[in-house]
Amino acid sequence: MRKIALVTIYSVPNFGSVLQAFATQTLLENLGFECRIIDYDRNNPWYFAHGNGRPKLKSVIAQALGLKAKHRKEKKLERFRRTFLHLTRKYKSLDELRAEKWDGYDAFVVGSDQVWNPRFSYGDSVYLLSFAPEGKPKISLASSFAQKELPAEYVEKFRRCLSGFTSVSVRENYGKEIIQRQLRLPADVQILLDPTLMLSKEDWLKAIPRSKFRKSEKYILLYMLDYAFRPQPYIFDVAAHFQKSLGYRIYVLDGEISGEYRKILDCKDVIDSSIPEFIDYFSNADLVLTSSFHGTAFALNFGRPLVSVVPSDGDDRQTSLLNGLGLSMLAAKVGTDIKEISCEYDCAVEQRRLRELRTQAVDWVRKIFLEL
Structure with missing residues (x-):
């Protein structure tokens, strides 16, 4: 069975993020692939340096005890992740991902949801599959920028990384416009439904x-x-x-x-x-x-x-x-x-x-x- 590595945002305390990861995994498995979601830990020095706050001890304790409704929800989401999502081992940095031997994987996929929104990813090239070995197919599956225009400081990085993709699909019209107009890439960009909608009710x-x-x-x-x-x-x-x-x-x-x-x-x-x-x-x-x-x-x-x-x-x-x-x-x-x-x-x-x-x-x- 061919094997796919999937990079997506699934660990935030949000129903939609978890469910789109599950839907993408299910979609690929229904096509006959073995899918593994890369367990990328965004609580790392790179994100702290770019503006993400470090987890506060008070919040960690409240979360563990389930003091508020949002904490109890997050515990239930985590239980779902560990039960239903097929995760790799944890990676704490881009360097760790680059050092991994990916010989057993046939392709690398990023998507869906706001994986390319620089407001939250700060242009992190993990979500541009920069760690994937040379020669391996790289595919974007319904990725979203969640904005009308990419800030200028990210344009060159996105252009360089996305130019090496085998296939590119996005979730919104703005995403297609960014790739073709702002990044000036000749890619045939497909607009796709979100994976949660690729599964029927x-x-x-x-x-x-x-x-x-x-x-x-x-x-x-x-x-x-x-x-x-x-x-x-x-x-x-x-x-x-x-x-x-x-x-x-x-x-x-x-x-x-x-x-x-x-x-x-x-x-x-x-x-x-x-x-x-x-x-x-x-x-x-x-x-x-x-x-x-x-x-x-x-x-x-x-x-x-x-x-x-x-x-x-x-x-x-x-x-x-x-x-x-x-x-x-x-x-x-x-x-x-x-x-x-x-x-x-x-x-x-x-x-x-x-x-x-x-x-x-x-x-x-x-x-x-x-x-x-």
Whole structure:
């Protein structure tokens, strides 16, 4: 069996990051490959020197004890990683990766998610596969820059590294524009679905064990991330609007509700959920309200009513996906008149279009990898 080494971001305390790693691994294994995710430890001197903070003892202890909901969630995510992800031994630096003998591997893959976002990776060439041995195929699978333009200081490094790739695919339109316009590479850049969408809703419900969650009421699922842009307080106003109009309780899967909104919104905190609970909450939601790409992706995969709150500019991750499905009306730019927001769509049409895009994406991946 041919063997693939996968570089991705999977160790952050984020449901989407873990699930995209699992989806990519599953996709490659379904094609008949043995896939190993490189266990690259970003808590290293290189990252500390480039701006990443060192883990604080207080946080490490709180995490170990599970003092807060976010700590308990991270412990559950770590349990999932160790159970379901097929990891290599741990590597703590680029030098360690370069010193490794990779003779048993047939190809090296990077993706998906924000592996090329310099805001978080600082241009780390591990995510540009600079350690891969000469002559081994290097492939980008739905990688994301998560921005409209690459900062000038990274252009030459990206141009040099990506010029040695066998095949390049990205997740968003901006990514293709960066490679062809800014990096001036002649590569045939393919825009692909995120790997979480290359698995169908049936695939997800089969692959992930069911949780103990049993639906007893209609609910709005709030999945708010604010590391890429600031959706609050706007997203809370949207939540209040739909709670009033629908009469549903709000299940908070991520995002701290603060200030006056604690008094206004009728919420249930489910932040310390596991991966199986994440899947079950999404698959049963009566409305998903999210500022997250993967929140948007899972709502669409399960065909749930959706409001995807997006920034006014600079990040097309959610809008690129929605536009590709003909659902631009589900994107609510921060500041949009709430009365103009739509959450309903023709699920049958959306699911048919998603199946078409999924087939195209999987066919491209199959063609690229079976030619190795």
